[in-house]
Amino acid sequence: MVTRGQVIGGVLLAMAVLSTVVLWDVLPTVLFAITVAYVLTPLRRQFRKRGYSKRVSSVATTIVAVIGLLIALTPIVLLLVVRFNDVIAVLETLPDELTVEFAGFAYTLVLADLFDIAIGWLSSVGATVAAEIPVLLIKLALFILLVFGLLQNERNIQQAILGIVPPAYRDVAEALAERARETLFAIYVLQAATAVGTFIIALPIFLAFGYQSPVALATIAGILQFIPIVGPTVLIGILAIAHVVAGEFLSAIAIVVIGGAFISWLPDLAIRPRLAAYTADLDGSLYFIGFVGGLLTVGAIGVIVGPLVVALLAEAAKIAKQEYNPAVESIAGVSDSEDSEDDLGDRRGEEGLDEASDDKDDRQSDEDPVNKP
Template sequence: MGESPDRSRRYVLAGVVGLLGILTAAILLEVLGTILFALTVAYVLVPVQRWLVRRGLSEWIGALAATLLGFVSIVAVFSPILLTLYFRLDEVIGIVEELPAEIPITAFDVTYTVEVADVQRSAIDLLTDAAFSLASALPVLAIKFALFVILLFALVLKGDAAARAAVAPIPHEYRDIAYALGTRARETLYAIYVLQLATSVATFIIGYPLFWALGYDMALTLALIAAILQFVPIIGPSLLVVPIALYHVAAGELLAAVLVGVLGVALVAWFPDIAVRPRLARRSANLPGSLYFVGFTGGLFTLGPIGIVVGPLIVAVFVEAIDLLADEVNGDVDIASLLEADDERDLDATTDGDHSPTDVDSDTETTFEESGSRTAND
């Protein structure tokens, strides 16, 4: 029985779209990261545009205002990083050069010497190469940023149309799955952008006065680095605080090490998570920190900077797909009920396959009585 012409036509169109999508991705490979970044930011800003439209603004003005909000947020996040690398690179390199070439560690009356000279040289080379690469890539970055803003405005303005176009080829009986995956993607992006950004701002606000009070000359830069590291899941600003504390230990400044270690971990690395995140986590995906860390690191190493967003997003959507499959197969039955059902089936199989001594005796007696009655009749 052949397929209907409508279904065959649908498959042919799906194949054409897939091939054209692959060709388009190959042509736009150099700006694919910019496009993905604009897509994810637009996914978060579309609700903002709708909220503005409900308040009386036109769709065009609402999209412009939402795009401006995204533009300002991106500039606020990335400009301090670029300015630090460009204007304060010499100070950062000076701090690295001041690190001792050897760090003695004493344990159980045995002193071990850790050589850090090679790591020190590698860090200086890395910072220098990063600054040089940034300076040479500024024209390209400017073009990509302009592309990002234009694409962001178009996606926010035509977000509903793009969503309808994406959902249209999906059969009606499967659209609930698309909706569930889309909801998880939106919640994950909200967690990455809104929660992480708010937590980073709180980290900077707390970190700057703390580092200044502890007497660090580059308090602003250290607070900025701590805020950026807040995007790294689980460990976060501890990547900054712990090395500073170890530096003071190596220099014999134990009081400074304790102060920056305790106050830095408690106030900079830990307090923003418990003060800010719970108040904004209502609309987040509640992705476990371990899975978020896997997606973060995997995406970063595989896709580069855009992987910081795409990695956790893919992991979250994958987890949602697993949950949908589990609900489809098992319904509302929880794992305890499934285990109990498995135990009961195993017990029934054992009972059916093996006879207890009582069953054997009963069967023997029945056979003996039947044999005796046949003999008497004969």
């Protein structure tokens, strides 16, 4: 027999599908706003714990989201618009051909065609960004309104979603939600911090080597940090090849050693471990699959959605394993579960305080001053 809750859940799912179809053109903006609001929920709760009202906390958190978005987009805009000629100049300094000799055989790799494709792609992207500035401003306004609305109505949204989940399965929903937050934190905060650190480290190194447009090269190195596994190693390899073709073998060795150690590896060794405790334990190869697959399937938003889906798949597999093999638990697994239960209890306590404050604000806003005695 179909229950009332199942019917309401079906209606909610149908409305979600209908909204996806109707809002398809702005769906990436909507998804991006949802993920950002979800990651910034703990920050909003910190504002609430310090005594700020629900509205003020939501506005302050939204401002943080907008500032973070502008900081993230600024390097890309500089490369595609302001410093575009410098990027083209760097590509034009690279050799048109690369000859590799080994065991008496010589193979010539023509790079000019690849550079022409890269320059054409960058030109088209830059022109598209410049032409769609009004549309981008509208999407920015939509992003701001969505983030504020989601933060302002966080408790109601959470209750609506959990309300359609049967009580016996709410632990699964909570586990998936926590995994989603950890993964999104890894994508936004950890990757962004690593990218900024890479830029700061790379800039003086490129200045010391005397490269043209060191700021552009350092920016490219920082952006490449968002590509898992590969990272700035591609840029270091291209610079080393350029030195080899120019006959500067010592410079090629130096950029490989110094650039590889400080630009490619140091940010991963110095920054990531400090933030890793707050992120999902997702294997690098799985993250790479999600990154590339999401990018090729749904476009730019796939950089976020792809790894998120893969992380949720890994969490679902973990839950299924525990469900079908409940007796298979290591001592470390038991201790980890105890720690996670303690952390969950702390989070629930904080959420309880926040929800109590939200309830108070809701009651105060619902009161009609005219009807007061």
